[in-house]
Amino acid sequence: MREAIDYLPRRAASLACEALEDTRVVILNGARQVGKSTLAERVLRQHDGGMARYLDEPGTRLAADRDPNGFLDHEGLMLIDEVQRVPELWLAIKHAVDRDPRPGRFLLTGSARLLSLSSIPDALPGRSETIELWPLSQGEIDGDDDGFVDAVFARGPQLRAKPLDLRKKDYLDRALRGGYPEAVKRTASKRRARFFDSYLADLIARDIKQVADISRIAEMRRLISLLAAQTSGLLNTARLAGELGVSRPTVASWIGLLETVFLVRRIPAWSANSTTRAVATPKVIFTDSGLAAHLTVGAVEHGALFENFVLGELARQLSWADTYARLYHYRDRDQYEVDAILENDAGEIVAIEVKSAQTVRDDDLRGLRHLKRRLGPRMIAGFVLYCGTESLGLGEGFACLPLSALWTSRSEGR
Template sequence: MNAALADTRVVLISGARQAGKSTLVRIVAGDRLAERRDLDRAQDRAAALADPIGFVDSSELLVIDEIQRDPELLLAIKAAVDEDPRPGRYLLTGSSRLFGMVAAPDALPGRMETVELWPFSQGELDGEPDGFIDAVFALGPDLRHESQVTRADYAARVVRGGLPEATTRDDPRRRQRFFDAYVQALIDRDVQQLSEIQRKAELRKLVRLLAARSATLIAAGSLESALGLSRPTIARYLRALEEIFLVKRIPGWSRNLGTRATATPKLVFVDSGIAANEVATDARALLRPGGPFGPLLESFVLSELSRQLTWSQQLIDLSHYRDQAKYEVDAVLENRSGQVVGIEVKAASTVGPDDFRGLRRLAERLGDDFIAGIVLYTGASTLPFGPKLRAMPVSALWQVASPTAN
């Protein structure tokens, strides 16, 4: 963050509401001369609408919270930084993906860097290193990890999630009330800024339906009959939910490997606690036979990987793989050199050779570009299952340190 302010005129911290954006801004701006405005406050928003040029006029760092409330301010900021191109002029926060908004002008190309802020990772909550991605690309199948985290603990982590307010509530009923109010507030306030949503009840139903299908392939057409909405309307609703950081789509991966791969994205919730609440499950129910532990754990892992991508040294693209022969890999991590790590997620505490079916297919087709295939499971030990193939505890995601860490 400080590095971005040192060489970029405008820095935007973008992420879900109550993920800690304002707290991060206070930390970053704490030792700087700075003015601060908040567009969630009616008086600040009125001033911005009345005089946008005057509103952004500042000789020091100007912090503007919730910039999506008046995206036309970007034009005034553009004029200001073009006249005075010093770095570190503006620090913005936003709870919607700014340029996905209908009203947002494409005003700051080459002038703004966006920093994506997710809810707390498990490493941040536990004080652990969160270095799995860098470690697995550096060490490949030589990476080892032993764990004392139990299946019950994994289930508790899934339903807790990482939103700061939720992590402080030990009473499940109080946490449920928080999640219910949080999602409803997003629909009532933030979605309305992105799209003219007329049928809020159907949108609320869509959120619950997506939670029940977490970590599965999602196409607008597959939801038509369940919701009674047209395909274009569902597609618009899905885009809106992604723009407000409630859900994230993981794209399909392909590299012309001689077999057709699906381009249909998987959908995960940015916060696993919200997903678990939407399907009305708690940690104990997750562990019962027939409970949704498998898909929710996969969604949890994919969101933890997404968090880690924002600070890993490796520049990584995250996708999933599924071909016509129904070989699947839950997560495909590919760096800029074309090297790939494949990851499968299993809620079981034991793993067998069949769990590596998709990873073996990927390894055969990629050859030397395939670094490692990891099945993350709820057991305790790292186990070999062939060249470059390992079973490893899920907690490796946050308990393994990056080799480059000081």
């Protein structure tokens, strides 16, 4: 298992090394405890004369704050870990790479979406490339291909999954485990629960307070629990504001903050001129299904948890897939809905329904058929991902696949 857990840094390190060949500043952005520092140190070891600076260390942070330009004085690659801790460094980095535009100058890590922080004065346009890290995907844990996004656009409804003897309980165990490396290593549920508790406490005490002046910590903690209880549901800020006793703008700003520290992700609604009755409300998922399940102590429905699990796996793959695509959900005023919509840059659509059952019923295709009638040939495939074992064609450009197809499908380019 330890070798599989180390798979994430190996893959992302390759992306970072490629970026450093022609980009002055590479930013590794992602949640706490997903392996950013491990990845960055591995990349640094591949560059002679590299230097690491860790801003979690008080003395190092003081030096960066007092003399930003002197702090950056180094000829080779410099790794700066947790760079958001000293916003003053940002302008100094911009000045340094403008004076010396050689590629591979700086490798930065941060546990917040750096370019969305108001304390960061400049976004380094044209000078930087960002690589976003999520908690481990299932393919990274198992050593599988993680090529579903590329495969569905390449093979459409003819795609079939590699046979595996996984049942609903196996998939549920994966969703409950999540993808934080430390949680994956802790096979005992009580030990994993302790990790999730300490993770959330650390996130609130350090990351959230670091990027915003939040005094109502109890309400923020309550908001996180409410979002977990309705994971994969439509975002209703009015209802959340009423339950918390705060204003809607406050709830909206807090959710934006939770996105900034990579705890949740909004999945936008999809619409087109041919589907004018579409609802524009986004969904909210947790970047880690295990943490979402832990926060609800088993109260979240399996269907919602599996949907969060699948949407999270798709979002992870989009960060490295050869196919450039975007992730949406679809729902209209006539109550037709599709859990996931993938749209590539040619406007082609792959629609995906997620079911926690071990069998597929005809009614499970209701939303897919509706979208197919509206879009015609623009919708190149529709899939039902479920907890059964068989891959079956269902006609009309539809197929059902086991959930494992997400991480066992091979990309055409690999």
